Amino acid sequence: MSQNILVVGGAGYIGTVVSDHFLKKGFNVICVDNFLYENSFSIYNLKKNKKFKFILGDLRNKDLINELLDKCDAVIILAGLVGDPITKKYPQISTKINFDGTKKLIENCKNKKIEKVIFVSTCSNYGLSDTNLPLNEEAELKPLSLYAKHKVEIEKYIISQKSSKNFSPTILRFSTAFGLSSRMRYDLTINQFTKSIYFKEKLDVYDSKTWRPYCHVKDFGIALETVLSAEKKLTDFEVFNVGGDQNNFTKKQIVELINKFIPINEVTFTDKTQDPRNYKVNFSKINKLLNFKINFTVEDGIKEIIEYFKKNNEKLETCNDLKFGNYIINKKNL
Ligand SMILES: NC(=O)c1ccc[n+]([C@@H]2O[C@H](COP(=O)([O-])OP(=O)(O)OC[C@H]3O[C@@H](n4cnc5c(N)ncnc54)[C@H](O)[C@@H]3O)[C@@H](O)[C@H]2O)c1
Numbered sequence: 100m101s102q103n104i105l106v107v108g109g110a111g112y113i114g115t116v117v118s119d120h121f122l123k124k125g126f127n128v129i130c131v132d133n134f135l136y137e138n139s140f141s142i143y144n145l146k147k148n149k150k151f152k153f154i155l156g157d158l159r160n161k162d163l164i165n166e167l168l169d170k171c172d173a174v175i176i177l178a179g180l181v182g183d184p185i186t187k188k189y190p191q192i193s194t195k196i197n198f199d200g201t202k203k204l205i206e207n208c209k210n211k212k213i214e215k216v217i218f219v220s221t222c223s224n225y226g227l228s229d230t231n232l233p234l235n236e237e238a239e240l241k242p243l244s245l246y247a248k249h250k251v252e253i254e255k256y257i258i259s260q261k262s263s264k265n266f267s268p269t270i271l272r273f274s275t276a277f278g279l280s281s282r283m284r285y286d287l288t289i290n291q292f293t294k295s296i297y298f299k300e301k302l303d304v305y306d307s308k309t310w311r312p313y314c315h316v317k318d319f320g321i322a323l324e325t326v327l328s329a330e331k332k333l334t335d336f337e338v339f340n341v342g343g344d345q346n347n348f349t350k351k352q353i354v355e356l357i358n359k360f361i362p363i364n365e366v367t368f369t370d371k372t373q374d375p376r377n378y379k380v381n382f383s384k385i386n387k388l389l390n391f392k393i394n395f396t397v398e399d400g401i402k403e404i405i406e407y408f409k410k411n412n413e414k415l416e417t418c419n420d421l422k423f424g425n426y427i428i429n430k431k432n433l
Contacts, residue, residue, distance in 0.1 A: 102127060102172065103126070103127045103129065103170060103171040103172050103173070104121055104127070104128050104129070104171060104172075104174070104175060105129045105131065105167055105168065105170075105171040105173070105174045105175070106118050106121075106128055106129070106131075106177065107132075107158050107175065107176045107177060107178045107204065108131075108176070108179065109128065109130030109131065109132055109142075109153075109175075110130060110134060110138055110141050110142050110153070110282060111138070111177060111178070111181070112280045112282050112283070112284040112287075113177055113219075113273075113276055114130065114132065114177045114178075115141050115142065115145060115280055115281045115282050116280050116316040116317060116319070116320055117316075117319060117323055118130055118142075118145055119320070120317065120320025120321070120324065121320070121324065122145065122151055124324060125150070126150065127150045127152075128150060128151050128152070129152045129154065129167055129171055130145070130151065130152070130153050130154070131154045131155075131156050131158065131163070131164070132155070132156075133155065133156060133157045133158075133178075134155065135180070135428055136421075136422050136427075136428065136429070137422055137429055138282045138422060140281075140422075141281045142281075143281070154167065158176075158178050158179075158196070158200050158201065159195070159199075159200040159203065159204075161203065161207065164204060164207055165207060165211065169211070171213070172213065172214070173213065173214075173215040174208050174213050174215070174216045174217070175219065175323055176201065176204065176205070176217065176218050176219060177219050178196070178201075179193075179196050179197040179201060179249075180192060180193045180197055180428075181246070181425055182246060182286065183223070183243075183244035183245075184286070184425070184426075185426070185428075186244060186245040186246040186249075187244065187245060187246075188427075189428060190245055192433050193245055193249065195433070196433070197246070198253065201218075201253050205253070205256065205260075205268070208266070208268075209260060209266045212265040212266065213266075214265060214266065214267045214331070215267060215268075215326075216266070216267070216268040216269070217268070217270075217326055218253060218257055218269070218270050219271050220251075220253070220254055220270050220271060221246075221247060221250050221272055221273055222273065222274050222312055222340060222342070222378065222380050223242070223243075223244065223246065223247040223275075223376060224242050224247050224250055224254070225238060225240060225241065225378040225380065226240070226241035226243040226247065226375075226376055226378070227241055227375050227376060227377055227378070228241075228377055228378040228379070231379070233347065233379040233381035234340075234378055234379065234380050235340070235383070235384060236338045236339065236340055236384055240254075243375060254270050254338070257270060261336050267334065267335045267336070268336060269326050269334040269337055269338075270337070270338040270339070271322065271323070271338075271341050272338065272339070272340045272341065272380075273314065273319060273341050273342070274311075274312035274313050274314035274340070274342030274380065275312065275313050275314070276313070276314060276315070276316050276319065277290055277313050277314070277315060277316070277397065277400040278316040278395065278403060278404070279316075279403055279404060279407055280316050282423075283418075283423045284423060284425065285423050286424030286426065288313070288350060288353060289313060289353055289397060289400055289404075290404060292304070292350075292354060292357055293357055293401050293404045294404070294408075294415075294418050296357050296358075296361055296363055296364065296366070297361055297405060297408055298415040299364040300365075300415065301365045301367075302354075302365065302366045302367070303366075303367050303369060304350050304351065304354060304367065304368050305369055305370070306350065306370055307349065307351040307368040307369070308349050308370065309349060309350060309376060309377040310349050310377055310378060310379045311347070311348065311376065311377075311378065312340075312346055312347045312378075312379065312382075313342065313346045313347075313353075313397050313400075314342040314343065314346060314393060315393065315394070315395035315399065315400050317394070318341075318342075318393045318395055319341065321391070321394065322339075322341045322385065322391055325385075325389050325390070325391045326339070326389065329389050333388055333389060334389075339384055339389070340380050340381065340382050340384065341382070341385060342380060342393065343382055343393030344381065344383070346396065347379040347380060348397060351368060353397065356397055356398055357401050359398070360401060360402060360405055
């Protein structure tokens with residue numbers, strides 16, 4: 100079992116929670132991140148742990164990456180421009196990082212004979228589904244955004260390397276995340292809706308009848324550990340959806356769940372197909388093969404955020420700060 104894990108993009112929304120998970124389980128974590136959103140604040144607590152090492156750097160810096168690969172026996176790739184809006188806003192940077200850079204990083208892992216490499220992909224790859232049935236890993240991929248198109252291209256590249264020796268990658272298609280993180284993202288549906296309804300902001304819910312799977316950030320840490328500790332034959336060049344069947348919801352249902360805890364003020368529902376993604380996802384493969392089950396429901400996540408707001412007397416201005424979402428990139432030299 101791997102003991103030294105390189106988390107690429109470990110200072111992000113999911114990366115900080117995942118790093119914390121591995122540290123608590125006694126692993127050594129090396130995190131490399133370029134703080135794309137000035138998010139250096141996110142690793143403040145992680146740095147207190149002696150088993151955590153942070154390296155400020157870009158995944159495209161080959162020398163740096165090779166040096167780090169010599170020190171680890173497993174790699175988790177989370178870094179990049181994440182989400183449809185940010186990749187639409189910065190298409191060139193997205194191509195340079197999410198496709199060119201990520202492909203080279205995976206090539207380097209292969210050349211360095213890092214056996215366990217996990218590429219974190221997305222259920223967004225399923226795009227617009229024409230069936231109401233939950234989609235499994237065999238379903239046709241219909242990526243609609245540049246973000247998902249690059250994920251699909253990288254997945255294809257990985258699978259094309261199947262004959263390589265000493266290289267055993269796994270592709271994980273994550274559901275849309277929710278829950279608390281030290282690099283909070285209020286641009287994600289459940290976090291955003293909970294924040295807006297709690298602070299009585301006006302909330303426009305577009306495409307309210309569209310389905311999407313959701314998963315708590317902490318469950319991603321457990322899923323990643325499950326994959327790293329599994330027998331190689333079960334994860335070798337395999338693709339797994341990560342989430343739980345019971346966490347497929349429409350946006351309207353999410354609003355209804357939030358309404359169980361806080362009254363709804365100003366919410367409008369419009370179906371303008373601004374974001375046409377619509378898919379339910381089936382998670383039986385990861386459950387049956389690796390015995391992974393989610394621990395947190397969407398309701399748990401909503402409650403957790405509301406409790407955090409109350410306990411910390413949180414202000415709307417703080418949540419709306421641009422650093423708590425993937426809105427703008429301040430770095431000029433990418
Ligand atoms: N958040 C979700 O709902 C969700 C859903 C499915 C899949 N995923 C996948 O999970 C991963 C993490 O997502 P997230 O929500 O934590 O995003 P995030 O934007 O919070 O984190 C990404 C991190 O990568 C870093 N980064 C970006 N470009 C880099 C580069 N060139 N070199 C080094 N570091 C770089 C950023 O600084 C940031 O800390 C992504 O691969 C994403 O596609 C996320």
